[in-house]
Amino acid sequence: MFYNAAMELDRDLNVALVRGLFPPAPVARRGWEMLAATGVRGLRLVGETDAFERYDFHERSPAAFAVLERNVHESGHAGLVTHLGDSRQSVEERAFDYVDLDPFGTPEPFVNSALRALRPGGVLAVTATDMPVLAGVARGVCERRYGGRPIRGSQGPEGGLRILLAYLIREGARRSVELEPVLSYLHDHYVRVFLKSRTAPSENAADALMGDPSESGDAGPEISGSGPFGPMWLGPLFEGRLLARLEVPATAQRPAELRKLLDRLREESTVERPFYYEPNTLASELHLSEPPPLAPLLAGLRARGFAAARSHVRPSAFRTSAPRSVVQDAAQGLRPRS
Ligand SMILES: C[S@@+](CC[C@H](N)C(=O)[O-])C[C@H]1O[C@@H](n2cnc3c(N)ncnc32)[C@H](O)[C@@H]1O
Known part of the structure; x- marks a missing residue:
């Protein structure tokens, strides 16, 4: 069954973030894990935060679903609902405050359903593990899948993170869901992003923050290869105020590593510039x-x-x-x- 110990830190961060995004409040919030596998992530979010009154899990594989059901039952938590089947076939429109989209590979086939399910003010969490595509090894696939031209080379992974953000923000805008990144990060084999949907529309600020990083001239690091690149999200990857209030949960499985990562992200959020030097x-x-x-x-x-x-x-x-x-x-x- 799907369980990867290397994902512990990723889930620790997810718990810290959900606690920061959804502090205890007398409102009935709902979460939806579209691709639940055995439920490890969602069960941690439910068990280690007070964010959700109800949490729905979808899983298509009968074998994984059987373990999911057992895990949910053994957790003893109230408000958990499991569904066997394709999560795209049973979207509850604008029903969820938190939608988690954590696929093997690209999230693209699920994005439409995720956006339809998100409530105004809700948070969408998305993982992409198709790094070779996003980071420029398969340029044509990236253009078709995400509508952006990737960078090949050392800036490729960050380029991929920014292509994914641009894609999600554009897909949201097409459905009148205005998304703003609150935390976006990069690991060796995947990227994970959290975006909040605005309740009140902004003045089209997102468009101004999309572009081709190779056009920024002396303002940023050299981008290797021949452009054009993107369009990419060139705006902030983090919401600094949110990062400032995140804490290492007492339940964290890798507390020292999480503290280090949070410190680094806080430091990084003070300089909102795309791409890095080494x-x-x-x-x-x-x-x-x-x-x-x-x-x-x-x-x-x-x-x-x-x-x-x-x-x-x-x-x-x-x-x-x-x-x-x-x-x-x-x-x-x-x-x-x-
Ligand atoms: C990467 S795993 C999810 C891991 C999980 N979120 C966690 O953190 O433990 C992706 C899961 O999505 C399931 N899946 C793939 N397509 C699906 C679909 N259309 N509807 C529901 N589940 C699906 C797969 O069977 C697999 O178990």
Whole structure:
């Protein structure tokens, strides 16, 4: 049965986030796990938060469903409802405050149903594990599936995250569901995003934040390969105020790792710039004999009046509000003296 210990941290974060998004309140909230497998994720969200009065699980595989039913029964929680079958065949329109779409591979076949099921003000959680597609190995598939041209190379995974966000935001807009990313992150083999639907329409802000990162010139890191790329979501990946109030739950299975990840995401959310720099790539671009040390580089950018923060995407990746020429200048200045 589907159970992957490496997903513990991912689910810990999901619990922390649902607690932050849905604090205890005298309202009857409903959650829906469209692809439940054996229910591990949903059961944690129900058991470790006070977010939901009712939580529905759909699972198509009879073998997984049998385990799901047993797990739900053994959990002893009230308000849990299980459904055997294709979740797309029984969408309850605008019924859910939280819809979780966690497929093997692409979420694309389920997005329409997920959006129809979401209540105004609700939160949509989406995983995509088709990273080769999103990160540029299968460019044609990415264009057909997500309507965006991917980046191949080191910026490919973040490009994929931003293509997925752009796709979901556009699909929402087509159905008058205005979505805003509240937390988006990248792991080796998947991306996961949480988007909140607005209750009041904004002034079309999303369109202004879609684009091709290679058109930003000196403003951001070099994007390798030949464009055009995207359209991608070039706006914030996180809602800083939400991140600020997330806590490590007492029930977390990997509390130290979750604390580290939350700290990193909070730091990262202070610099809302798409794409990241790495000391290694700077060294090869600038023909330095070794990568500039990260901490002095960040300090140097801050001393020049720019924001700079490490990113969760890679251990030595960082984002900055400084133009590329300033980043290069700061890196050059840290060259070892011979
Ligand atoms: C990645 S697993 C879900 C994992 C689960 N969310 C968790 O965190 O433990 C995807 C599941 O979706 C189920 N599935 C695939 N297509 C489905 C459909 N159309 N309706 C319902 N379930 C489906 C598969 O059988 C599989 O168990």
